[in-house]
Amino acid sequence: SQTIHQWPATLVQPVGSPLSLECTVEGTSNPNLYWYRQAAGRGLQLLFYSVGIGQISSEVPQNLSASRPQDRQFILSSKKLLLSDSGFYLCAWSVERGTGNTIYFGEGSWLTVV
Amino acid sequence: AQSVTQPDIHITVSEGASLELRCNYSYGATPYLFWYVQSPGQGLQLLLKYFSGDTLVQGIKGFEAEFKRSQSSFNLRKPSVHWSDAAEYFCAVGARYNTDKLIFGTGTRLQVFP
Numbered sequence: 001s002q003t004i005h006q007w008p009a010t011l012v013q014p015v016g017s018p019l020s021l022e023c024t025v026e027g028t029s030n031p032n033l034y035w036y037r038q039a040a041g042r043g044l045q046l047l048f049y050s051v052g053i054g055q056i057s058s059e060v061p062q063n064l065s066a067s068r069p070q071d072r073q074f075i076l077s078s079k080k081l082l083l084s085d086s087g088f089y090l091c092a093w094s095v096e097r098g099t100g101n102t103i104y105f106g107e108g109s110w111l112t113v114v
Numbered sequence: 115a116q117s118v119t120q121p122d123i124h125i126t127v128s129e130g131a132s133l134e135l136r137c138n139y140s141y142g143a144t145p146y147l148f149w150y151v152q153s154p155g156q157g158l159q160l161l162l163k164y165f166s167g168d169t170l171v172q173g174i175k176g177f178e179a180e181f182k183r184s185q186s187s188f189n190l191r192k193p194s195v196h197w198s199d200a201a202e203y204f205c206a207v208g209a210r211y212n213t214d215k216l217i218f219g220t221g222t223r224l225q226v227f228p
Contacts, residue, residue: 043204043220090157101208102148103216106158
């Protein structure tokens with residue numbers, strides 16, 4: 001069966017510091033990978049998605065970036081965090097099949113920028 | 115514009131009572147519909163999905179949802195709520211080959227009283 005791991009689970013970082021959140025998927029190959037952000041009181045916002053190694057699509061302009069150095073690894077980064085980057089970050093994966101593309105989520109990472 | 119509306123921000127029910135969470139969507143193509151549940155501080159778990167066929171869909175944990183095209187709705191139901199169902203519920207809509215663009219509602223928080 002497929003599993004998704006995301007870490008760290010909780011992170012407190014000062015403004016202006018760098019960020020690295022990592023996500024790996026096991027039990028499948030060539031998955032679609034996603035980073036979502038969930039701000040307090042709001043729904044989920046798609047930040048990045050990737051259909052393959054080195055292929056990253058950005059949905060919203062921001063000071064975050066994503067990379068996919070390996071097939072099942074997806075990294076969310078920032079060189080300098082802003083207060084507004086605080087939130088709950090969710091990695092997700094999917095494998096499109098003939099019956100549709102269902103997205104499965106990791107456990108999330110809480111980021112507090114202070 | 116494509117959108118998902120969950121009109122109820124917060125619902126409170128007694129344990130053992132029936133539950134219906136509302137979801138309305140606006141989507142130009144044939145929609146693929148999902149319900150996810152999120153326990154506090156955790157990731158999202160897929161409850162059920164509708165792609166085609168029978169408009170009444172059964173999911174995990176005793177939940178079901180009914181797709182009504184004429185009303186653009188995909189309401190989630192459970193005949194008897196358990197205290198462990200207290201969580202936040204998200205409706206989402208996407209297209210068959212493009213659910214990387216899943217659009218989420220803002221969620222409904224369910225509180226269950228004993």
